[in-house]
Amino acid sequence: MAAITAEMVKNLREKTGAGMMECKKALTEANGNEEQAIEILRKAGLASAKKREGRIAAEGVVGSYIHMGGKVGVLVEVNCETDFVARTEDFQRFVKDLAMHICAAEPQYVTKEDVPADVVEKEREIAHGQAMADPKNASKPAQIIDRMVQGRIDKFYTEAVLLEQPFVKDQAITVGELVTRLSAETGEKVKVRRFTRYKLGEGLDKRSDDFAGEVAAAIK
Numbered sequence: 001m002a003a004i005t006a007e008m009v010k011n012l013r014e015k016t017g018a019g020m021m022e023c024k025k026a027l028t029e030a031n032g033n034e035e036q037a038i039e040i041l042r043k044a045g046l047a048s049a050k051k052r053e054g055r056i057a058a059e060g061v062v063g064s065y066i067h068m069g070g071k072v073g074v075l076v077e078v079n080c081e082t083d084f085v086a087r088t089e090d091f092q093r094f095v096k097d098l099a100m101h102i103c104a105a106e107p108q109y110v111t112k113e114d115v116p117a118d119v120v121e122k123e124r125e126i127a128h129g130q131a132m133a134d135p136k137n138a139s140k141p142a143q144i145i146d147r148m149v150q151g152r153i154d155k156f157y158t159e160a161v162l163l164e165q166p167f168v169k170d171q172a173i174t175v176g177e178l179v180t181r182l183s184a185e186t187g188e189k190v191k192v193r194r195f196t197r198y199k200l201g202e203g204l205d206k207r208s209d210d211f212a213g214e215v216a217a218a219i220k
Contacts, residue, residue, distance in 0.1 A: 002032030016041050019177025044184065055189040059083045063095035067103050074099045076195040081188040094182050097169060102195050107162035110192055115161065120153065127152035162192060
């Protein structure tokens with residue numbers, strides 16, 4: 001069995017537009033043969049997703065999810081090319097699952113490109129400072145430190161960016177790969193455009209729950 005490297009997966013993903021996990025599975029099935037892996041992805045309908053990127057997706061659904069008796073709520077807009085696809089059971093289920101995912105995973109951005117440059121730079125500064133403060137890294141060369149910093153930036157993306165997060169109902173696939181899979185299944189461009197997550201009382205000053213302490217202070 002041929003060893004499947006990250007570079008092989010990256011190259012296949014760039015050529016086909018399929019998700020990372022799908023590319024790795026296809027390469028494994030093809031024993032590392034890229035052409036066979038492409039054929040496997042084409043048969044699964046995943047390799048054509050990249051060709052749909054330039055299409056206009058102006059239809060779709062605004063989905064919602066309310067959790068914890070009204071304590072947390074999510075609105076998310078997912079676009080596709082036709083109203084027919086937007087009304088299908090698979091598309092509707094995806095939007096509902098996505099709203100639930102956003103509720104649970106608390107992403108801050110839809111894509112990596114949505115993250116402001118100053119936010120990324122701040123995360124990079126923090127990661128670099130933490131790496132340099134660790135005595136174990138004192139003798140490590142600069143390029144190793146840079147890789148460590150980039151690793152932490154990548155971790156930040158998987159935590160903060162919706163399409164980079166592992167899907168809560170299947171940790172083996174990211175939300176972005178799930179979108180690619182739905183695009184392959186529907187034959188249309190599918191795009192998560194935006195979302196809003198509300199948490200009751202978020203940003204407000206909270207009343208103290210130490211009622212007995214308040215009463216005692218008032219008596220004094």
